[in-house]
Amino acid sequence: MKKITFEDIYTLGNIAAENTHYRHFHYPDMLTRYDSNFIEFKNLPSVKEFKEAENYLSDYHLSRGQKHVKFYFPANIKPTGDLSKYLTDMDYEIGYLELYAIQPEHFPPIKNNSDIDIQVVTEKNLEILIYLRYKNDLEFGAEFAEQKVDLIKRQFEDQDIQQVLAFYRGSPAGCVDVIISDETVEIDDLTVDDSFRNKGIGSRLQKFVMESFPKKVVILVADGEDTARKMYKKQNYQYHGYKYEIQKVYQD
The missing domain is CATH 3.40.630.30 (Gcn5-related N-acetyltransferase (GNAT))
Structure with missing residues (x-):
């Protein structure tokens, strides 16, 4: 690595x-x-x-x-x-x-779940992503959530950013942005709607990234006081420092 x-x-x-x-x-x-x-x-x-x-x-x-x-x-x-x-x-x-990083082949296997459907964002489902992000971003204030809508649209046009949606039994349940560079892909803004927690959606979104970019190092940044960092360690991510x-x- x-x-x-x-x-x-x-x-x-x-x-x-x-x-x-x-x-x-x-x-x-x-x-x-x-x-x-x-x-x-x-x-x-x-x-x-x-x-x-x-x-x-x-x-x-x-x-x-x-x-x-x-x-x-x-x-x-x-x-x-x-x-x-x-x-x-x-x-x-x-x-x-x-800061954490992992080689995709080191990500642990997860069980297939037919209830979860992962889709790359296209013009057909872009509005669903906007709806899901807006609903979750409201906790940071209406002004932030509204400005984020414009950002999502700009990033949709960026060839180096892939937006991904997760559906649970047909309902939008989670999403993640994948930032692509020559040697790495970064998992950014991984979000699971509160109504769909503890159903394996976050892991399935990550697994999709691993399968989509098997030759690149997958990286992410976690809040040092957030419980999510414990999950990343269990998933075989390697710690690379703090800031x-x-x-x-x-x-x-």
Whole structure:
């Protein structure tokens, strides 16, 4: 398996600014998507360096009506000491991501279930995907869910992104985006509707990816505090590191 790093993970957004300390990513087509509008530090910053970046991003976002700031720290480095204290004192949400990868042949076998039907998204079922995503994205607010509809349509036209739907006894039950590159495919935004949990739909969607791209390394990022990461380990995914993220949402 090739060496997998966070550099292999797809970032939806453009580099708006870059210096010796960080890259600033911005995605004007979806300002509410925190994972597309953030600063990524190249090295762990001092408190002074962080404050400078914080002031810059806050001014940049607020001038565009964005109500958040988000930062990523370098892979496999945990903020400690004065920086950690400052983040806590300033009420940042602090979390971390974990990077996983697997060779498709190492994914465990699963039983066939005739109740589950997996379909690649086409013009015929695109509206079903939009409906399912919208329903699940409403928990992040109506504005986010509505902007996500436009994103889904843009990604449908992207040859490097395959959208996949799962049906359970004919009802839309889950979906996943597959981001295709030369050596890897990334499982992104894997979603199973609450009404269809614990029926093997998430595993079946993953198995479809493994079968569709048997020669590529399958990669994904999991929330380090989410129970899903335990499932990935049981499914033979290999751990390839972590990355801390922090964010703050401004109140109206």
